[in-house]
Structure formats: C-alpha cells, structure tokens
Amino acid sequence: MADKTLYDKLWAAHVVRTDPDGTALLYIDRHLVHEVTSPQAFEGLQLAERQPWRPESMVAMPDHNTPTDPGFTTIDDPISRLQVETLDHNARAHELSYFPIGDIRRGIVHVVGPEQGATLPGMTVVCGDSHTSTHGAFGALAFGIGTSEVEHVMATQCLIQKKSKAMLVRVDGQIRPGVTAKDIVLAIIGQIGTAGGTGYAIEFGGDAIRALSMEGRMTVCNMAIEAGARAGMVAVDEVTLAYVKDRPFAPQGKEWEQALQSWRDLHSDLHAQFDRVVTLDAAQIQPQVTWGTSPEMVVAVSDRIPDPAQETDPTKRAGIERALDYMGLRPNMPITEIQLDRVFIGSCTNGRIDDLRAAAAVIKGRKVAPSLKQALVVPGSGLVKQQAEAEGLDRIFTDAGFEWREPGCSMCLAMNADRLLPGEHCAATSNRNFEGRQGQGGRTHLVSPAMAAAAALAGHFVDVRTF
Amino acid sequence: MQAFTRLDGLVVPMDRANVDTDAIIPKQFLKSIKRTGFGPHLFDEWRYLDRGEPGMDNSQRSPNPEFCLNLPRYQGASILLARENFGCGSSREHAVWALDEYGIRCVIAPSFADIFFTNCFKSGLLPLQLPAETVDSLFREITTRPGYRLTVDLLAQSVLTPKGAVFGFQIDPFRKECLINGWDDIELTLRHAEDIRAYEARRRQQAPWLFQ
Numbered sequence: 001m002a003d004k005t006l007y008d009k010l011w012a013a014h015v016v017r018t019d020p021d022g023t024a025l026l027y028i029d030r031h032l033v034h035e036v037t038s039p040q041a042f043e044g045l046q047l048a049e050r051q052p053w054r055p056e057s058m059v060a061m062p063d064h065n066t067p068t069d070p071g072f073t074t075i076d077d078p079i080s081r082l083q084v085e086t087l088d089h090n091a092r093a094h095e096l097s098y099f100p101i102g103d104i105r106r107g108i109v110h111v112v113g114p115e116q117g118a119t120l121p122g123m124t125v126v127c128g129d130s131h132t133s134t135h136g137a138f139g140a141l142a143f144g145i146g147t148s149e150v151e152h153v154m155a156t157q158c159l160i161q162k163k164s165k166a167m168l169v170r171v172d173g174q175i176r177p178g179v180t181a182k183d184i185v186l187a188i189i190g191q192i193g194t195a196g197g198t199g200y201a202i203e204f205g206g207d208a209i210r211a212l213s214m215e216g217r218m219t220v221c222n223m224a225i226e227a228g229a230r231a232g233m234v235a236v237d238e239v240t241l242a243y244v245k246d247r248p249f250a251p252q253g254k255e256w257e258q259a260l261q262s263w264r265d266l267h268s269d270l271h272a273q274f275d276r277v278v279t280l281d282a283a284q285i286q287p288q289v290t291w292g293t294s295p296e297m298v299v300a301v302s303d304r305i306p307d308p309a310q311e312t313d314p315t316k317r318a319g320i321e322r323a324l325d326y327m328g329l330r331p332n333m334p335i336t337e338i339q340l341d342r343v344f345i346g347s348c349t350n351g352r353i354d355d356l357r358a359a360a361a362v363i364k365g366r367k368v369a370p371s372l373k374q375a376l377v378v379p380g381s382g383l384v385k386q387q388a389e390a391e392g393l394d395r396i397f398t399d400a401g402f403e404w405r406e407p408g409c410s411m412c413l414a415m416n417a418d419r420l421l422p423g424e425h426c427a428a429t430s431n432r433n434f435e436g437r438q439g440q441g442g443r444t445h446l447v448s449p450a451m452a453a454a455a456a457l458a459g460h461f462v463d464v465r466t467f
Numbered sequence: 468m469q470a471f472t473r474l475d476g477l478v479v480p481m482d483r484a485n486v487d488t489d490a491i492i493p494k495q496f497l498k499s500i501k502r503t504g505f506g507p508h509l510f511d512e513w514r515y516l517d518r519g520e521p522g523m524d525n526s527q528r529s530p531n532p533e534f535c536l537n538l539p540r541y542q543g544a545s546i547l548l549a550r551e552n553f554g555c556g557s558s559r560e561h562a563v564w565a566l567d568e569y570g571i572r573c574v575i576a577p578s579f580a581d582i583f584f585t586n587c588f589k590s591g592l593l594p595l596q597l598p599a600e601t602v603d604s605l606f607r608e609i610t611t612r613p614g615y616r617l618t619v620d621l622l623a624q625s626v627l628t629p630k631g632a633v634f635g636f637q638i639d640p641f642r643k644e645c646l647i648n649g650w651d652d653i654e655l656t657l658r659h660a661e662d663i664r665a666y667e668a669r670r671r672q673q674a675p676w677l678f679q
Contacts, residue, residue, distance in 0.1 A: 016666040017659060023641045025659060027666055029677050037559065039500035048653070053663075056679070065498060079498040079521055086500050123677065130558040130582055144582055146560030148589035148652070156656040158663060162639070194485060195552040198581055228555065230581045251676035259676050294485050294555075315484050315550055322483070413557075415494045434489045434556060436512045 003269030005166045006235055007201045010141035010266075014124050016158055025158045029123040030135075032109045033060035033096070033150070035087040036415070037128030041151035042090040052094050053157040059118045059249075060091045061099040063108045064415045068378050068405035073102075080416065107381025107407040110134040110348035114218065115383055117247025121236045121263040126153055131348045131431065133224040136233035137217035138240055139266035141201070143230040165199055165275040167229070168268070170206035173282040178465035180358065181216030182350060182429065182448035184208060184280075185223040186288035186298045192278055194296040197229030200276065203268060204234050208282035214243040215354035222349045223431055226295040235267035289335050289461055290433045290446040292323035297433070299335060301451065301463045307331035326435055327443050328423065336461050338445065341424035343368075343375040343456040344438070345402075345449055347412040350429035351380025355449040356388045359429075360396040362453035362464060368401035369459030375402045376418065378410040402456070414439045427455040469591035470649030474572050474619045476545030479535050480609045486549055487556035488583060492565040496521055505561050506568025510536060536569075540613050548605055549576045554583025554594075563590045573619050575626070577602050588642050591649060593621060601634055621647060 004012075016025040038060070045052065052058065065080040075081040084101065091098035097118075099106040105116065110131050113119040125135040125142035128150040135142035149159055169188055188204075189196075202224050209220065217234045224232025234240075241260065244250050251259045268274075286300035297320075299306070308320040308331060324331065329338065345351075345359050356379065368375045377397050379385035385407055388394055394404045411418040412430035414437070420426050422441025429452050433444040447455065454464040496508045498521060511519040514536055516529040530537045536544075547566070553576040554562065563586045566574070572592060577599040579587075587594040597605075608628065609615040618627040621643060626634045645652070656663075671678050 017662045019641070021640055023639075025656060025662070027663070027670070036497050040502045040560075043500075043502075050653070077498070083498050083500055120676070122674070128558060128560075130556065132558075144558040146558050146563070146582060146586035146589060148560060148586065152653050152656065155653045156660075156663065157667075158656055160641075160652055160656065194555060195578060195580070198552070198578060225582075228552070228580060249679075251679075255676045259674070262674060294487075318482070319484055413489075413494050415497065432487075432489070432556060434487045436493060437489050440493070440512050440518045 003271040005268045005272040005274060006139060006203050006233055006266060007141065007166045008272070010122065010124070011163055013122065014141065022162050024161055024163065026161045027124065027158055028126050028153050029057060030118060030125045031058045031153050032113050032125065032127035032132070033058055034064055034109050034127070034129065035062040035083045036064045037147045038090065038150055039083060039086045040147050041154060044151045045154055050155045052154045055094045055096055057157065059097045059113065059116070060087060061106050061109055061112060062087050062101060064409045064413065066101060066408040067416055068408050068410045068418055070404070070406060072406060104382040104386060107379070107384065108348045108351060108409055110222065111351055111380030111384065114138065114214070115247070115381055117244055117250035120244060120250065121240060121266050126159070130225045131222050133230065133232045134218050134222040134348060136221040136224065136231055137214060138244070139233060139236035139263065141231055141233065144225065164201045164231070167197060167200040167202045167276045167278065168274040169202055169204050169278045171204070171208035171280045171282050172206045173208060174211065175208050175282045175285055178450065179285050179287060180448040180450060181212050181219040183285055183288045184282070185220045186290065186295065186446065187280060187285045189223065189227045189295045190288070190298040191280065192227055194226060194294050195228040197224060197227040200229050201231040201233065202227065202229040204232060209234060210237065213354055214239060215352040218352065219349055223295070226431055236263050287448060287451050287464055289451065291327065291329060291335065292320070293326055293433055293435050294323070295431070295433060295446060297323055301335050301461055303335055305329050305331055305333045305335065336463070338425060339371070339460045340427050340455055341373050342420060342426040343372065343452050344411040344426055344428040344430065345376065345452050346378030346380065346410055347430035348380065349431045350449050351378060351384065353384050353387050355429065356384070356393050359449040359453040360393040362450050363400045363457065364396050366400055366457050368456050371459040372456060375456045376405060376411060377402050378405045379407050381407050411438055413437060427452045427461065468589065468649045468651060471572065471591050471593050471646045472621055474545060476572065476616060477541065477543050478546040478548050478609055478615050478617050479541040479544035480606055481535050481547060481549045482606060484550035485552045485555055488554055488559050488562040489556055491554070491562035492559065493519065495519070497559060497561055502564055503568060505565035509565040509569040510534070543570070545570050545572045546617055546619065547571050547574045548602065548609065549574060550602070551576065551578045551599070553579050555580035558582045560586045560589065563587050563592055567592055575602065575605070588646060589652070591646060593619065593646065595619065595626070595636055597626070597634055597636055
C-alpha cells in the first residue's frame with residue numbers, strides 16, 4: 001500500500017461517505033463551543049425542530065466576551081452579558097459539558113480543550129473559531145468553521161467537505177536560545193505568506209518541531225490559519241502521549257492501552273507524498289516582530305522596517321504603504337526603535353503555562369518601563385492561572401508592574417473591555433495584527449512571550465537574546 | 468437559503484489585498500445573538516470616522532467620504548471587486564451576513580480565504596474567483612466608466628462586462644448545484660442519517676473512547 005500522510009490517515013478514518021466528485025461527509029468527534037459563534041446555530045436548530053445529534057461530543061465555555069478584571073462576578077456590558085447567558089441557557093438545555101464563569105476549568109476554548117483531554121490524538125475537532133487549528137498539535141484534524149457549519153455539526157455530527165491538498169513544512173535543525181515556537185511560526189508565515197497555505201492542510205515536521213513541548217506545538221498549529229491553512233498538525237510521539245495521559249476526558253485503563261495502539265500510527269509514512277514541501281533552517285530563525293497589518297509583515301528583531309520603494313509588485317507596494325501609514329512607522333526604521341504603549345501576554349496562541357514561565361523568566365526582579373501605559377498578563381485558563389500562582393509567577397509579574405488577570409481571550413480581539421486606544425502600539429503574544437484587531441486604531445506587533453516581556457521592561461522592542 | 472442563479476449588478480471596487488473579516492465586521496458587533504443587523508456596520512471602521520458600537524444610529528455618525536462604499540457612484544452596488552486573499556482571518560460568518568444584508572451578492576477576487584469562502588455558500592453569496600490579470604483589467608475599466616455593471620451567470624459560469632467581454636469561471640459542481648437550488652445542507656446530510664449511524668457503530672468498535 002502506498003505511504004500515507006498524517007492528513008490522509010485522519011481523513012480516511014472519518015469519511016462517512018464520498019460522492020463520485022469527491023464531496024465527502026466527514027464525521028466530527030469533538031465540537032468545541034463558545035458564546036460568540038453558537039447562538040445563531042442553537043437558534044437554527046430550534047427553529048428547524050432538530051436536536052443535537054451527539055451532545056456529549058460538545059464541550060462549551062464562554063471566553064471571547066468575558067471580563068478579565070480580578071475576581072469579577074458580573075458582566076457590565078448588557079449585550080455581552082446576554083450572549084454569555086444565552087450560552088449558559090443552551091448548554092444547560094442540551095446538557096453539554098460546560099465550564100461557566102466561576103468554574104476554575106473555564107478559559108480560552110483552545111487552551112481548555114487540550115488541558116482537559118477533550119482534544120485527543122486521531123480526533124476530528126471543530127469549533128466556530130479559526131484558531132481551532134491549535135488542536136492539530138495532537139495529531140488531530142482540527143479546523144475552524146462558520147456558524148452555519150456549527151449548526152450542521154450539531155444537527156448531523158458531520159461536515160460536507162472536499163479533501164484539501166497536503167503541505168509539509170519541515171523545520172530542520174535546532175532553534176537557538178531565545179528563539180521560540182512563536183518565532184518559528186512567524187518565520188514560516190513570513191516565508192510562505194498569509195495565503196501560502198490556502199487550500200492546504202499543513203503538517204509541521206522536522207527536528208525543531210519534534211523538539212517542541214506540546215505548548216510550543218500548539219502555538220505553531222494555532223497560527224496555521226494565519227498562513228491561510230484551515231488545519232495545521234503535528235505527528236503523535238511520546239511528548240503527545242505524556243501530555244494526554246490522565247487528563248480528565250482522556251481514556252483510562254484498558255481503553256488507554258487500546259488508544260495508544262491506534263495513536264502510534266498517527267504520523268506520515270516515510271515516503272508519503274505531499275503536494276508541497278517547504279523547508280526552513282531552524283538555526284537561521286531569529287526572534288520575530290511584525291511591523292504591519294498582516295502576520296506576513298514580519299521581520300527579525302535585528303532588521304529594519306521594509307521600504308515600499310524596493311517593492312516591484314504594485315498591489316504589494318500599496319499594501320506596505322497603507323500598513324506603514326496605519327502603523328505610524330517609517331521605512332528603514334530599526335525595529336528596536338518602535339516605542340510601545342501597552343504589552344499583552346496571553347491568548348490561545350501564547351496563554352499557556354510554558355508561555356507564562358518564559359515571560360516570567362525574563363521579567364524576574366525587574367520593572368516594567370515607566371513609559372508603558374499598561375502591561376497585561378491574561379492566563380489562558382483558570383487552571384493555567386492556578387498553576388502559575390502555585391509557581392509564584394503571578395508575583396513576578398505583579399512585582400514588575402504587570403496586571404494579573406482572569407482568563408479569557410481579552411486583548412487579542414478586544415471584544416471585552418481590554419483594548420488599545422487609537423494610535424497606541426502594543427507588543428502582543430496573540431495571533432493577528434489586523435487593523436483595529438485590538439481596538440479601533442490600535443497598532444499591534446506580534447511577538448513571543450519572551451520578546452513581549454523584554455519589550456515591557458525596555459519600553460521598546462529589544463532582542464531578548466542580548467537583553 | 469436564498470438561491471443564486473444570475474445577477475446583473477453595479478460593481479464597487481475595493482482595491483486592496485488581504486481584506487480580513489475583522490475589517491468586514493468589527494468584533495464589537497459580534498456580541499449580537501441574532502443573524503441580522505450586521506449590514507449597517509459592514510466595514511464599520513473604514514466606513515465611518517468615529518468608533519461604531521452596536522445599536523448606534525448611523526445617520527448621526529460621520530462617514531469617511533473617501534471610502535468606496537460611501538462614494539455616490541457606487542450606491543446600490545451588489546458586486547464587490549477586491550484583490551487577493553479576500554476574507555482572511557477569523558471564521559466569523561457574521562462577515563457574510565453583513566455583506567448579504569448590505570446587498571452584496573457576489574464578491575469577485577483572485578483568491579479567497581478558505582473559511583470565508585465556505586461560509587459564503589451557506590448564505591447564498593457567490594465568491595467568484597477570476598485570474599489576477601482579469602481582476603486587474605476590471606479595476607481599470609471601473610475607474611474609467613461610471614455606473615459600471617457586470618452580469619454574473621452562475622448557470623453558464625460566466626461574467627459579462629459592459630464592453631461585451633466574457634470571462635468564464637470555475638466552481639465546484641456540488642456547490643454550484645446547492646447555490647442554484649438554494650438547498651439547505653443539513654437537510655441534504657440528514658438524508659444520509661443511516662450512513663452516519665453505520666459509521667458510528669463501526670467506529671465505536673474501533674475507538675470506544677471517542678464515544679464517552
């Protein structure tokens with residue numbers, strides 16, 4: 001039999017039926033639900049008098065809209081409150097696994113799913129959120145869907161899909177000290193572009209990916225969508241299995257042994273064919289900083305801001321000019337001269353315990369620059385927060401002048417009260433630097449947690465390796 | 468779902484690549500639990516000079532006079548012309564709902580982001596892909612000819628320009644069929660309920676831990 005990619009294997013295991021033209025019905029094992037993209041789907045279900053096909057496949061929690069103020073009990077914004085209450089109601093009505101406000105397990109859906117073992121190797125995982133690609137780190141096929149597809153999965157446990165093409169992004173060698181998973185994925189996006197992965201499912205491989213923790217692999221897969229790919233994935237190995245073992249939703253005892261058997265095959269075979277292969281040399285990757293309004297507008301911290309005059313493609317040139325105008329930056333300016341107003345550490349990209357440890361290691365014993373208006377740490381879940389507090393990380397942050405908040409999506413997308421004011425520059429560990437993403441007129445620079453921490457201390461970008 | 472067969476419509480040009488769904492419908496409007504009410508806030512941050520909030524009376528706000536949707540010549544447009552990678556970013560289907568409610572039935576671009584592309588078909592919008600050179604020529608023609616319209620014929624898979632040029636386009640046959648008939652996906656899938664149950668029974672044997 002021909003050698004298969006990991007994507008081939010995951011796809012084949014979930015096809016219910018295929019039409020002659022290749023349109024398939026794909027079975028969904030896990031459906032993660034949050035408050036923003038689900039209310040219309042639940043309503044659609046109700047209007048059509050349908051019941052969820054397999055409510056036990058669903059795990060729900062509010063995350064996008066929730067306040068992060070320490071010890072908050074209510075949501076002041078009545079529209080946000082209604083949306084969260086609507087999820088409360090729907091979760092109870094359908095008896096879903098639910099982590100409401102006040103539950104220590106609540107947090108960002110892409111942090112909580114893996115943390116609870118609700119994400120398992122070999123699964124298909126969907127959620128009405130584009131960063132669902134995160135869960136591919138477990139050797140799962142995971143991708144974001146719109147609200148109509150959320151309703152479709154609720155009603156049928158399936159999605160109508162055609163198979164994507166397969167891309168291998170291989171990062172060879174070892175990353176250097178001070179370089180992290182975030183820098184790897186930003187470098188990948190810088191190389192293939194924000195649409196480079198459109199139409200593909202990306203498998204991340206190579207020594208540098210194998211050497212990452214599960215948290216690091218989740219960071220990489222999380223941003224597959226910023227390279228245009230709905231799904232990103234990493235093969236299962238001992239690191240994966242050690243992470244999953246004994247999580248609340250993970251199989252136990254005899255079933256665990258049975259699961260291990262099937263999970264060990266979740267890798268691409270030696271001679272598997274990919275439609276496209278991209279390679280990077282890990283040793284060449286430096287700490288990355290985005291300067292523009294698309295994640296592909298990224299350079300190394302030691303670089304300068306590009307000069308649109310050097311760009312020959314007129315659409316790209318116009319894009320650079322528009323981005324520089326929006327960002328208030330000039331061509332050829334060194335990245336380290338960008339002055340910051342706020343720093344945000346958190347999100348489904350970098351809100352896990354490893355991320356907080358990496359930031360705290362830089363910050364320990366030092367102070368946030370007085371020029372900064374705000375430095376914010378928002379743990380990805382209640383359990384991440386608890387773990388960080390047990391390790392004393394919260395004190396390191398607060399002693400330095402950071403605010404220590406309750407878990408949620410927070411300033412990644414600024415649906416709650418955490419946001420930038422027009423013109424402010426923010427070093428953010430999140431995933432999107434689009435215009436207005438962190439607040440209308442706000443200017444986002446995407447970086448790793450260590451780079452964000454160093455920038456908070458300096459008040460501008462600095463190379464964390466020499467800081 | 469509304470069907471899409473043929474559309475003769477005024478075209479509004481948005482000359483930029485990577486138009487993301489955060490721009491199409493900013494996050495503050497996603498707090499709504501309804502499927503409607505997004506059209507007035509389509510491209511809110513580009514369309515208005517002040518910050519928009521849900522429930523605002525837009526007639527009291529200051530529109531950005533330079534933004535394409537605000538130019539008098541493009542009022543009533545039902546076709547949006549844009550550059551590469553339209554609809555990138557967040558999975559929010561609210562972006563499609565906003566376009567639809569505003570009156571855009573077809574977006575023409577050289578390429579689309581995957582999730583947005585899929586979402587369009589769920590609301591009967593046509594994301595129409597044309598080669599970059601063709602899109603480029605359409606941009607040039609629009610600026611020289613006020614009242615520029617295109618006729619999009621889904622059945623024939625063609626776009627007709629005022630000068631009489633015809634451009635063919637590709638579309639997945641299943642998606643085309645669904646659009647033309649306005650079919651509801653869920654209804655289609657539930658016809659295969661027996662297949663789904665059979666799959667589940669097989670899978671439960673192989674991987675019981677998935678069904679806890």
